[in-house]
Amino acid sequence: MSQRILVAFASKYGATAEIAARIGQVLREVGLHVDVQPAETVSDLSPYTAVILGSAVYAGSWRKEAVHFLETFEDKLAQMPVWLFSSGPTGQGDPLTLLKGWNFPDAQKPLTDHIQPRDLVLFHGEINMQKLNFGEKLIIKGLKAPVGDFRDWKAISAWTMSVADVLKHGATQMPQ
Numbered sequence: 001m002s003q004r005i006l007v008a009f010a011s012k013y014g015a016t017a018e019i020a021a022r023i024g025q026v027l028r029e030v031g032l033h034v035d036v037q038p039a040e041t042v043s044d045l046s047p048y049t050a051v052i053l054g055s056a057v058y059a060g061s062w063r064k065e066a067v068h069f070l071e072t073f074e075d076k077l078a079q080m081p082v083w084l085f086s087s088g089p090t091g092q093g094d095p096l097t098l099l100k101g102w103n104f105p106d107a108q109k110p111l112t113d114h115i116q117p118r119d120l121v122l123f124h125g126e127i128n129m130q131k132l133n134f135g136e137k138l139i140i141k142g143l144k145a146p147v148g149d150f151r152d153w154k155a156i157s158a159w160t161m162s163v164a165d166v167l168k169h170g171a172t173q174m175p176q
């Protein structure tokens with residue numbers, strides 16, 4: 001059976017969707033078969049041998065579409081290689097440092113404890129004031145959050161290559 005990888009994402013304004021698209025592109029460039037699609041459109045994992053799931057982060061929470069994906073497919077995900085990424089912090093410096101070590105929502109920790117993802121990674125995000133509603137703009141201004149595109153495409157590609165290395169070299173069987 002040839003490998004088919006799902007890259008699913010939950011994105012509000014498109015920045016996380018663009019990260020998912022880049023992950024898919026990098027995986028395709030190394031010869032893997034990849035589908036990239038919004039988490040809420042996925043109804044069946046049976047065609048896939050591995051899953052990469054990512055979500056935008058707002059106030060320390062994943063988007064509901066990504067959480068629903070984890071809940072819906074929890075048992076199936078626990079039986080396959082899974083990688084998770086979050087997209088969120090803006091500003092200069094290491095994303096984990098910016099979020100004081102936070103890398104995944106506590107509310108979903110029981111799910112990840114069961115699924116046992118191969119990796120949980122946190123990428124820089126983007127805040128585009130033109131896309132925000134009035135309330136969101138007030139919050140961003142009040143928090144003095146750095147505005148702009150802080151996504152580190154080299155870091156995203158490097159992480160994806162590490163995932164591709166595992167996928168291409170057959171280390172997709174779950175430990176017994």
